Amino acid sequence: MTRAVLTRVIRSLTAILIVITLVFFVTRLTGDPVRAFVPENAPPEIADHYRHLFGLDAPLWQQYLLYLRGLAHGDFGTSYFDADGALHIVVRSIPATLQIAIPAFLVSTAVGLAVGILAAAHSSGHLGRIISSTAIGFAALPNFVIGIILILVLGVKLQWFPTTGNTTAASIVMPTLTMALPPAAILARVTQTSMIEALALPCVAHARAVHVSRRRQILAHALPNAARPILTIVGFDFAYLVAGSSIVEVLFGWPGIGALLVRASQQNDYAVVQCVVVLVTVSVVIVHALTDLSYRLVDPRLRSS
Structure with a gap:
């Protein structure tokens, strides 16, 4: 178990370092942030002054090493537009x-x-087929399409919920449903497939032969045997909901890190973009690592190996 944890930690740190490197160099290809707030007709000396002030006139390799040194001390840099620490803005x-x-x-x-x-x-009946077809439909729909439909129906037509902002408790309903429906549909399909396979196992057949209740056959015998793929999807869902909120937050005017990332990307605010990506990457890697290790809790064969 200790070896597995150490291996996972090394792999996670490697993945984080790769993402940090990629996002650092990719952001430098998006444009010059100084041009976003310095007028076009301003003397070149003004733009050069700000580049020197932000350290953008140094070679890329030197900027990268300085950035890594800052990260080692918990310094994610300073926003070019808010004159505040990037970490403070993201938090x-x-x-x-x-x-x-x-x-x-x-x-x-x-x-x-x-x-x-x-x-x-009810896999052999009409209910199972209807649920399966409906889940496939929701899984195929992009979340912004679901959000637009909810806005038109629940917000504009019925006027049950506000369509933008987070001013009231009701504002949370439509963004939550928009983010929840696609992963719920995917989880339903994976759960259905895994449970059908688990219900055909000998242990479930034995429970059925000794007249164990149908509910106990499903929850106590089939569900534990179907847990591994379900745990995988649950872990991916949480990572998706944290990392993939940009479209939903922009659509509903929600002031979260997704909307912040979009705004910072438009402004070429390197420090904020890098901070958001690094923090999201760390959270996703941690969730996946915990999901991987949780397999050993639900499957005794992995613990013994």
Whole structure:
């Protein structure tokens, strides 16, 4: 177990370093941030002054090493536009993202599991086929399409919920549903497939032969054997909901890290873009590492090996 943890930690740190390197050099290809706030007719000396002030006139390799040294000390740089630390700016936006990401994760997990188990229990009937077809449809829809439909129906037509901002408690409903429905549909399909395979195992057949209740056959015998692929999708769902909130936040005017990333990208605000990407990458890597290690808790064969 210790060796597995150490191996996972080394792989995670390597992945984080690769992402840090890629995002550093890719952001430098997007344009000159000085041109975003210095007028075009300004003397070149003014632009040169700001490049020197921000350290943008140094060679790229030197900027990269200085950036890594800053990261080692918890310094993510300073925003070119807000004159504030990039980490401080990003941290201010995290609670807004979690306000919709956590409820969306809980909704998608609960609905996906319940619908998937129900579809597997009625896989040979019309209900199972209807659920399967509906789940495929929702999984294929981009979340911005779902968001636009919800805005038109629930926000404009019925006027049940506000269409933008986070001013009231009701504002959370449509962004949460927009983020939750696609991963819930994917989880339902994976759960259905895994549960159908698990229900055909000898242990479930034995439980059925000794007249164990149908609910106990599903929850106590089939579900644990179907847990590994389900855990994988649940881990990916949480990472997706945290990292993939940009479109939803822009669509609903939600002031989270996704909307912040879009705005910073438009301004070529290197420090903020890099900070958002690095923090999201770290959170995604941690979730995937915990998901990988959780397999050993649900599968005794992995613990013994």
